[in-house]
Amino acid sequence: xxxxxxxxxxxxxxxxxxxxxxxxxxxxxxxxxxxxxxxxxxxxxxxxxxxxxxxxxxxxxxxxxxxxxxxxxxxxxxxxxxxxxxxxxxxxxxxxxxxxxxxxxxxxxxxxxxxxxxxxxxxxxxxxxxxxxxxxxxxxxxxxxxxxxxxxxxxxxxxxxxxxxxxxxxxxxxxxxxxxxxxxxxxxxxxxxxxxxxxxxxxxxxxxxxxxxxxxxxxxxxxxxxxxxxxxxxxxxxxxxxxxxxxxxxxxxxxxxxxxxxxxxxxxxxxxxxxxxxxxxxxxxxxxxxxxxxxxxxxxxxxxxxxxxxxxxxxxxxxxxxxxxxxxxxxxxxxxxxxxxxxxxxxxxxxxxxxxxxxxxxxxxxxxxxxxxxxxxxxxxxxxxxxxxxxxxxxxxxxxxxxxxxxxxxxxxxxxxxxxxxxxxxxxxxxxxxxxxxxxxxxxxxxxxxxxxxxxxxxxxxxxxxxxxxxxxxxxxxxxxxxxxxxxxxxxxxxxxxxxxxxxxxxxxxxxxxx
Numbered sequence: 001x002x003x004x005x006x007x008x009x010x011x012x013x014x015x016x017x018x019x020x021x022x023x024x025x026x027x028x029x030x031x032x033x034x035x036x037x038x039x040x041x042x043x044x045x046x047x048x049x050x051x052x053x054x055x056x057x058x059x060x061x062x063x064x065x066x067x068x069x070x071x072x073x074x075x076x077x078x079x080x081x082x083x084x085x086x087x088x089x090x091x092x093x094x095x096x097x098x099x100x101x102x103x104x105x106x107x108x109x110x111x112x113x114x115x116x117x118x119x120x121x122x123x124x125x126x127x128x129x130x131x132x133x134x135x136x137x138x139x140x141x142x143x144x145x146x147x148x149x150x151x152x153x154x155x156x157x158x159x160x161x162x163x164x165x166x167x168x169x170x171x172x173x174x175x176x177x178x179x180x181x182x183x184x185x186x187x188x189x190x191x192x193x194x195x196x197x198x199x200x201x202x203x204x205x206x207x208x209x210x211x212x213x214x215x216x217x218x219x220x221x222x223x224x225x226x227x228x229x230x231x232x233x234x235x236x237x238x239x240x241x242x243x244x245x246x247x248x249x250x251x252x253x254x255x256x257x258x259x260x261x262x263x264x265x266x267x268x269x270x271x272x273x274x275x276x277x278x279x280x281x282x283x284x285x286x287x288x289x290x291x292x293x294x295x296x297x298x299x300x301x302x303x304x305x306x307x308x309x310x311x312x313x314x315x316x317x318x319x320x321x322x323x324x325x326x327x328x329x330x331x332x333x334x335x336x337x338x339x340x341x342x343x344x345x346x347x348x349x350x351x352x353x354x355x356x357x358x359x360x361x362x363x364x365x366x367x368x369x370x371x372x373x374x375x376x377x378x379x380x381x382x383x384x385x386x387x388x389x390x391x392x393x394x395x396x397x398x399x400x401x402x403x404x405x406x407x408x409x410x411x412x413x414x415x416x417x418x419x420x421x422x423x424x425x426x427x428x429x430x431x432x433x434x435x436x437x438x439x440x441x442x443x444x445x446x447x448x449x450x451x452x453x454x455x456x457x458x459x460x461x462x463x464x465x466x467x468x469x470x471x472x473x474x475x476x477x478x479x480x481x482x483x484x485x486x487x488x489x490x491x492x493x494x495x496x497x498x499x500x501x502x503x504x505x506x507x508x509x510x511x512x513x514x515x
Contacts, residue, residue: 011039014206018071029055031230042207044221048440049408051227091174099161103150108132111164155189170205177208186300251440265292270458271427276320278310282482291453295469296462298479304462308429312337312344341426353416356405361386364419389418410441430461466498
């Protein structure tokens with residue numbers, strides 16, 4: 001079969017869904033949605049959190065039951081939506097953001113997880129590893145089948161999960177669903193996964209690709225379907241639509257309304273970093289003015305991902321100090337940092353930024369618990385105050401007693417922002433603040449940061465999203481080998497400028513480590 005985007009129009013229909021509806025109580029999560037995937041294409045499914053993407057994937061996987069009897073077919077054969085056995089028999093295979101790989105098992109052992117009893121005949125001794133290695137080699141995955149998964153990098157772990165979904169062969173896996181599998185991967189790791197996806201397409205595989213990262217969609221997808229509020233907005237060829245037009249389809253408004261205009265920073269310095277060093281960061285110095293948004297860019301290992309945690313005292317500082325609002329601090333701890341007026345929003349909100357099993361009320365008030373008369377904890381005061389912040393940040397649902405883990409990624413991130421903005425910090429330190437967040441929630445978060453800047457809060461953002469940095473930063477610092485090697489100011493900020501400087505920095509010779 002001829003492969004490639006130009007030939008996709010001649011391909012057979014791999015998956016056909018017609019008039020798919022799903023209702024939860026009074027809410028229509030999906031309202032008569034159609035979706036059609038062509039054989040040999042990568043088809044992106046996009047939309048804001050709550051648009052119906054996850055519901056559609058769960059219907060395909062058999063987790064939810066649809067309303068009525070929608071028409072669903074795989075290569076012309078009937079598919080019973082809401083049936084896991086029907087999905088498996090039809091050749092639907094799924095890889096989710098939580099990859100489900102086990103660190104304490106080898107790659108070959110992970111590849112057998114979930115296999116039927118009939119398949120388990122190849123579990124004996126060396127045959128297991130040989131068959132696993134053949135599978136990996138056939139997919140072009142350069143991983144030793146005997147390696148422990150705990151020793152693999154993020155992209156390699158993702159590829160192992162994909163290989164497991166394809167263990168019966170690309171032809172048997174008639175539609176591969178990749179659900180946010182790159183959400184936590186940096187750009188260089190995403191490229192490795194995309195090489196595998198392209199090989200699968202070349203081998204005749206069909207991929208339904210779900211992501212919040214629009215740059216990825218333009219790199220990998222042949223077509224894109226957009227959902228909004230449970231309704232189908234449009235299905236278009238990726239080559240026929242611009243980035244700005246795609247954003248407008250997703251959020252329902254033009255891109256020029258997407259990024260708020262931040263205020264001009266003030267002259268006084270609120271954060272001064274002097275000769276700061278840690279495990280990777282080496283002798284970094286810079287100032288942040290009141291109300292200023294400073295971006296930090298750099299490839300993984302450049303020090304970008306370590307810097308916010310050093311500033312907050314969450315990682316050990318080997319030398320240097322910071323000055324916050326005129327007060328010098330040596331050897332900060334997180335407790336000291338909070339007392340000094342600093343806040344940290346880490347990239348991994350589930351493990352390091354919040355407590356998913358706690359309510360929104362508990363998560364928001366944890367850094368500074370409200371007390372009533374006599375210094376007793378006042379539940380009434382707590383609920384009242386949290387309600388104000390949930391309303392101010394537009395958190396959905398507006399329910400202080402809802403469990404954080406039940407919220408969408410964007411709303412969880414708003415709760416994490418609320419807990420710190422409530423403390424009125426002088427400096428907010430953010431690491432990948434919109435990772436795994438849809439474009440609509442991103443717009444809300446950007447407006448929150450601009451609002452904080454207007455009242456004088458300063459922000460330091462470490463991010464691999466160069467579009468984000470270019471749009472919201474007053475200036476961006478470029479890091480390499482633990483040092484700041486370039487600085488781009490607002491009048492020169494663009495995705496191209498940041499990308500070129502980052503790539504130039506990564507390609508340049510390393511500085512003398514003794515200098």
